[in-house]
Amino acid sequence: MNLELQHINKTFGKVRANQDISLTLRGGQIVGILGENGAGKSTLMKILSGYQPADSGEILIDGSPLRAGNPLKAIEAGIGMLQQDPLDVSPFTVLENFVYGQVQGRRLSNREAAKRIREQADSFGFDLDPDQVVSRLSIGQRQQLEIMRLLNLGIKALILDEPTTGISSEQKDVLFAALRDLAVRDSLIVLLVSHKLEDVIALCDEVVVLRGGKLVGSKQMPATTAELVELMFGQALTPQARENVTLGDTALRLDGVTLRDKRVAVEKFTLDVRHGEVIGFAGLDGSGQELILRACAGLVRPSAGHILLNGQDLTGKRYRAFRANGVVFSSAGRVEEGLISGLTLTEHLVLTQTGAIIDWAAQRGRTEGQIERFYVRGAPESQIQQLSGGNQQRFLMALLPDQPSILALEQPTRGLDVDSARYIWEQLLARRKEGAAILFTSPDLDEVVAYSDRIIVCFAGRTYEITNTAGMTIDQLGRLIGGAVA
């Protein structure tokens, strides 16, 4: 089968998720789709597999246009997608899941289906039994089930969305072996959506890279991690002249801290941050930088080591205690974690204060002052969700306490245009002059290099510190992000 995407466009509100994407795929090809969060990979794949319609553009299968409209139609046309969290029904048995949603002309009786499951599981080395209940399976097993189900519906192109998140390395090996086998034997088109370079390098024949909703390049494998990183993050770092700030005493000390979550573990990490210092974290999603940042704000508790704030040991204390000691955290999910949809600007500001009785007139005045000071486009009565992303971010700045000791910021300029981003950084650097230490993560390497005094690069939980940021090149940074030790 030949699969052709022609000039696919998709917008959500003001965000152009996919812009004029064209791509041709031939049977037997294993293609990696790379891109950071928000690059538009998921949107493109959802369009291809019938979960969302495109605004414009066409999908051609062997030259004839596909009008899917829903996932089952796409499957009938030969395109199936394995979701990151496989779409199954957890109280069902493996068999029930396998037979639910069969397409015309390919129906199997329960007995035939059970036989098919056993045979195929055997031939792929999958660990599945028809009578198991899905809620008791691991994510890896549920993926195996879903892949088998889709293959039995006769698909000719299989899309896998971040399939290696949450599965063991043995399961990953089994999965990749099965995919290679399918590509060679049944000339299946395999599309691997991932931000993990090592997976793409291990499996794919070709890689295409999306950035900001656009297809920015493609590469025949083998390619080096540095080449891929360059494609993912864009060229040219522009080091900027920075105002020198005299650094103060140690503000924050992480002493041999060990942190874990489902995706990654950071072992025995040590870091000293002084007042007035800016530390930028670089790395692919889920490499450990988010964990470290959240640990600095007391949102993740270390399983070993100590966290000291201005000399005071706060290890194991809650976010409340960190906040009381001048730590401010801002999450990448602005509306999800930082702001409260449905509340007005005034109400947000009131929430930052104590006291039982509210003087609304005074608070409204205070809000007006902050709106003016931070150039927020909105009224004290506006509800926060009515503001644009840039205005929300500026208003978050207005909510910061006056003399923060440490600012821990996840992607502080996410989704902002250049001017808004610059304004945010002016505000942040002003706080820095007052002695605040700033720690931030960003997928934008330019931003990391431009504003950091030191850079911590994370790869799969390992860290590498760069002190001489001025002499940094994209190649070096790219290699580090991709996991090569400098």
Added chain:
Amino acid sequence: MNSELINILNSIIANATPLVIAGLGETISERSGVTNLSLDGSLQLAAMAGFAAALASGNLLVGCAAAMLVGAIIALIVVAANIELRQDMVAVGFVLTLLCADIAQFLGQDLAGQRVPPMTKLNIPLLADVPVVGPILFQQPAIVYVSYILIFVIWWWMYHTRGGLALRAVGERPATAFARGTNVNRMRYVYTIIGGALVGLGGAAFSLAIKPGWTTPPAMRGEGWIALAIVIFGGWNPFRVVLGAYLFAILRALASAIQRSPDIQIPLVLLNMLPWMLMIATLILVSSGAIDRLLSIMPRPLQKWTRNFLRSEPPAALGTRFEQD
């Protein structure tokens, strides 16, 4: 077995029938993800409408049909308000409960004291003559036999057909159902309306067979809440729901027997609490780890069946709206 006991058991089966039918109706509605909380009101209104229609037409079947229609319309309001108007189903259902109960009382004012010849007992040939079982199960009004058939049809549909697979998937994980080509909202309309019609039939079972006639206040007041509780007790499994309905009827019969007996002195309030206390105790037992241990020592073929039977989690998507993007 002595004939008095057989009579008691026979009447327990009959008395449980409206709860059985209404409980099954609510079960399929909730399995599709829709909570129809209006049960107490719709049972009363359907019972009243069924009685009025039977009175006017002189035909019990017309009465049953009218009651089913009323139940279906109320269910339609609940599901349409949720899907089309984005209203919370619990809020809508609750308002309808109160509204329908009042409408039933208001419209039924002149019906009190009127008489329609109720459903007579029908003996099933051969089966009725089986000792013990025959007189208990097969010497009943027709509506009781309908409830037997419903139990098996609904169970068979849910667990042995592709349609039943889709029904369970819609209530459990609508996104999956959508991906497999099932029209989620259409399914919810269909099963909620069928469920509502069964609730209506449960109402008719009251006013045309089990407690014939119409009184003010209605005799079936409060039964809807019991049916809702039984669905939870039954873990959304048709057999267990039915078992719950019969168990409830047994406890009630027991309570009234104790009350009548001169030898035992237990406050009436305490007796009335008994079924509910037992329900809570069972729910705690079912949701504790004891069941898992029991499963692990059972032979494998029995495990799946037992797990299904004892499963007590509600359908995961119960009470949520589904919007495909």
